[in-house]
Amino acid sequence: MTRKELFKNTLRKSVHAWKLINELPLSDDESLMLRHFMDQPGFLDLHWRMFVPAIKGQGTEEQKQKWLPLANKMQIIGCYAQTELGHGSNVQGLETTATFDPQTDQFILHSPTQTSSKWWPGGLGKVSTHAVIYARLITDGKDHGVHGFIVQLRNMDDHSPLPGITIGDIGVKFGNGAYNSMDNGFLMFDKFCIPRDQMLMRLSKVTREGKYVPSDVPRQLMYGTMVSVRQTIVSNASIAMARAVCIATRYSAVRRQFGSQNGGIETQVIDYKTQQNRLFPLLASAYAFRFVGEWLKWLYTDVTQRLEASDFATLPEAHACTAGLKSMTTSATSDGIEECRKLCGGHGYLWCSGLPELFAVYVPACTYEGDNVVLQLQVARFLMKTVSQLGSGKAPAGTTAYMGRAKHLLQCRSSIRKAEDWLNPAMVLETFEARALRMAVSCANNLSKFENQEQGFSELLADLVEAAIAHCQLIVVSKFIVKLEGEIKGKGVKNQLKNLCYIYALHLIHKHLGDFLSTNSITSEQASLANHQLRSLYTQVRPNAVALVDAFDYTDHYLGSVLGRYDGNVYPKLFEEALKDPLNDTVVPDGYHEYIRPLIKQHLRSARL
Numbered sequence: 095m096t097r098k099e100l101f102k103n104t105l106r107k108s109v110h111a112w113k114l115i116n117e118l119p120l121s122d123d124e125s126l127m128l129r130h131f132m133d134q135p136g137f138l139d140l141h142w143r144m145f146v147p148a149i150k151g152q153g154t155e156e157q158k159q160k161w162l163p164l165a166n167k168m169q170i171i172g173c174y175a176q177t178e179l180g181h182g183s184n185v186q187g188l189e190t191t192a193t194f195d196p197q198t199d200q201f202i203l204h205s206p207t208q209t210s211s212k213w214w215p216g217g218l219g220k221v222s223t224h225a226v227i228y229a230r231l232i233t234d235g236k237d238h239g240v241h242g243f244i245v246q247l248r249n250m251d252d253h254s255p256l257p258g259i260t261i262g263d264i265g266v267k268f269g270n271g272a273y274n275s276m277d278n279g280f281l282m283f284d285k286f287c288i289p290r291d292q293m294l295m296r297l298s299k300v301t302r303e304g305k306y307v308p309s310d311v312p313r314q315l316m317y318g319t320m321v322s323v324r325q326t327i328v329s330n331a332s333i334a335m336a337r338a339v340c341i342a343t344r345y346s347a348v349r350r351q352f353g354s355q356n357g358g359i360e361t362q363v364i365d366y367k368t369q370q371n372r373l374f375p376l377l378a379s380a381y382a383f384r385f386v387g388e389w390l391k392w393l394y395t396d397v398t399q400r401l402e403a404s405d406f407a408t409l410p411e412a413h414a415c416t417a418g419l420k421s422m423t424t425s426a427t428s429d430g431i432e433e434c435r436k437l438c439g440g441h442g443y444l445w446c447s448g449l450p451e452l453f454a455v456y457v458p459a460c461t462y463e464g465d466n467v468v469l470q471l472q473v474a475r476f477l478m479k480t481v482s483q484l485g486s487g488k489a490p491a492g493t494t495a496y497m498g499r500a501k502h503l504l505q506c507r508s509s510i511r512k513a514e515d516w517l518n519p520a521m522v523l524e525t526f527e528a529r530a531l532r533m534a535v536s537c538a539n540n541l542s543k544f545e546n547q548e549q550g551f552s553e554l555l556a557d558l559v560e561a562a563i564a565h566c567q568l569i570v571v572s573k574f575i576v577k578l579e580g581e582i583k584g585k586g587v588k589n590q591l592k593n594l595c596y597i598y599a600l601h602l603i604h605k606h607l608g609d610f611l612s613t614n615s616i617t618s619e620q621a622s623l624a625n626h627q628l629r630s631l632y633t634q635v636r637p638n639a640v641a642l643v644d645a646f647d648y649t650d651h652y653l654g655s656v657l658g659r660y661d662g663n664v665y666p667k668l669f670e671e672a673l674k675d676p677l678n679d680t681v682v683p684d685g686y687h688e689y690i691r692p693l694i695k696q697h698l699r700s701a702r703l
């Protein structure tokens with residue numbers, strides 16, 4: 095499809111999905127499933143995941159009563175317009191202004207520079223009638239920082255932009271189809287006025303007289319929509335990883351190379367330890383991210399209930415966990431999808447493997463909803479704060495509770511003696527806790543050598559990100575172990591999940607061996623025992639690998655992959671796909687007479703043939 099066709103087709107699908115949701119009707123959970131099977135980014139994502147939650151989280155009761163019924167019936171379509179051409183990560187650096195005019199009781203929205211143009215918001219370019227806009231609030235010449243506003247963008251009769259608004263699509267993005275189904279947009283305001291009651295005023299207010307009444311709750315609640323989406327992105331990482339792994343595992347069982355004895359059949363590539371060493375940790379990651387995603391959903395629900403009761407105590411942890419896990423799981427999944435493509439050899443590079451499209455549509459997850467490095471630095475700040483409070487009498491809680499055992503964890507030596515010890519959950523956990531704590535404490539010690547803490551933080555950014563990742567990996571490993579401690583239905587399923595849990599943990603030890611050794615969390619002998627155990631786990635997973643990906647229950651239609659077909663009938667179907675290519679419509683290609691023939695004839699003439 096051309097970009098225009100792709101975009102229009104996504105509108106068609108989105109509207110059809112909305113019709114089904116209402117007619118059947120579908121529950122919220124079922125509607126989410128429908129979104130997965132629709133399988134294309136589109137304006138509905140931003141309307142439901144960001145526009146509506148922003149109003150719910152930041153609007154007053156009156157504002158919710160006015161706007162939510164319209165949004166819930168899709169009589170207005172909204173997007174989330176925060177990022178600008180010049181600033182995305184640095185939200186406090188946004189430039190768009192919303193200046194209160196007491197004469198007219200309105201805010202005047204203005205884009206003072208080119209870099210202040212809104213740039214990137216999905217659904218903004220062509221579809222949205224409304225947006226939640228983030229802009230600097232100015233009253234009586236004073237800048238109160240960034241606040242949210244509900245703004246109508248387009249005429250409800252003919253969809254034309256309202257006077258004072260310039261709007262459009264930002265252009266083609268990475269890949270062929272991928273994220274190009276979405277109208278990521280730009281927007282400039284030229285002194286565009288909105289009524290005062292369209293500032294989202296649950297957190298802070300501007301009175302009729304133009305007085306700014308700051309919030310008595312943490313201002314970070316303004317970032318609540320991002321926290322909510324980051325949480326959902328973690329579960330989605332599992333879905334995308336599982337999809338790539340399903341394709342690569344099934345194909346690895348079909349594909350044979352080398353190893354033929356006396357003219358017999360060759361070896362299935364899944365039997366090579368190198369293939370297992372690349373593939374099975376990804377399979378384990380797909381399961382691990384699913385379990386940590388379930389836990390994160392619980393954490394998010396818990397913090398939301400606490401916030402409603404004005405208990406803000408767990409907000410920093412919820413922010414650190416959603417930011418860190420969003421970052422860690424999306425980075426691992428993007429890399430994992432690319433690894434799966436390579437695991438499928440040359441055929442993985444074919445469009446019909448399903449992997450190039452999956453990669454192209456997935457990679458922006460490393461950037462949207464917060465650049466992954468910037469988000470890990472938020473985790474690092476949280477860790478440094480927690481370390482600095484150790485010994486103050488305030489016991490760390492939740493995911494940092496392990497830091498409360500700092501004295502032990504800074505001194506302990508791993509008691510792993512034989513390979514099987516690596517299947518002991520307490521020993522594995524302690525190894526990850528020791529490594530995470532020691533990396534965090536080492537950063538804190540290095541920071542303390544700087545007179546200026548911010549300067550020290552800048553100098554140590556790379557180490558801080560690594561410490562944050564170590565903490566996030568500990569969370570994933572520990573939630574996988576907790577999952578195994580609960581009830582798991584199905585004969586033998588627990589054993590399979592145990593294998594995957596330890597593959598997940600031990601492959602991380604192998605991959606980040608430098609961290610584990612340099613922090614003395616393990617010795618090199620213990621590292622080789624871990625490798626030994628890992629190989630043994632691969633052998634145990636091998637007979638069940640295909641069943642473990644079948645368990646994801648993805649249809650062939652959803653996978654969209656010739657290599658990942660359930661029936662394994664890969665080669666005939668690759669031919670079928672090839673023959674469908676428009677280049678094969680004719681035997682002699684268009685362009686032959688224009689370019690190829692004259693070229694060949696010229697050679698024939700010069701060679702006097």
Ligand SMILES: CC/C=C\C/C=C\C/C=C\C/C=C\C/C=C\C/C=C\CCCCC(=O)SCCNC(=O)CCNC(=O)[C@H](O)C(C)(C)COP(=O)(O)OP(=O)(O)OC[C@H]1O[C@@H](n2cnc3c(N)ncnc32)[C@H](O)[C@@H]1OP(=O)(O)O
Nearest residue numbers: 130135139143182183184185186314317330413462463464
């Ligand atoms: C789509 C794929 C297709 C097919 C796949 C198949 C199916 C998929 C199905 C569904 C889709 C799946 C999922 C996606 C769902 C929906 C979304 C769809 C598309 C994505 C759209 C993307 C939208 C966006 O990108 S919106 C813009 C996002 N922008 C950002 O994230 C900006 C990042 N920057 C920041 O957040 C902040 O600037 C900062 C945190 C980096 C710094 O802020 P600030 O300067 O204010 O803070 P600091 O001084 O550093 O900190 C001050 C204190 O505040 C605390 N803090 C910061 N943030 C928060 C927070 N959020 N909550 C709580 N507290 C916070 C911080 O810790 C400091 O605390 P302290 O105690 O003072 O130290």
Ligand SMILES: Cc1cc2nc3c(=O)[nH]c(=O)nc-3n(C[C@H](O)[C@H](O)[C@H](O)COP(=O)(O)OP(=O)(O)OC[C@H]3O[C@@H](n4cnc5c(N)ncnc54)[C@H](O)[C@@H]3O)c2cc1C
Nearest residue numbers: 174175176177181182183214215216458461462463464467
């Ligand atoms: C597909 C897609 C959809 C999007 N949808 C929306 C949307 O609906 N609404 C919306 O408002 N926005 C949206 N965005 C924008 C997105 O949120 C931003 O792109 C994202 O927050 C990253 O910000 P940035 O582009 O400014 O990156 P930058 O911050 O410019 O990052 C560039 C580089 O600088 C590094 N860097 C930046 N700051 C620091 C620092 N402090 N320390 C160390 N390194 C740093 C980063 O790690 C990165 O390597 C979307 C983006 C994409 C790609």
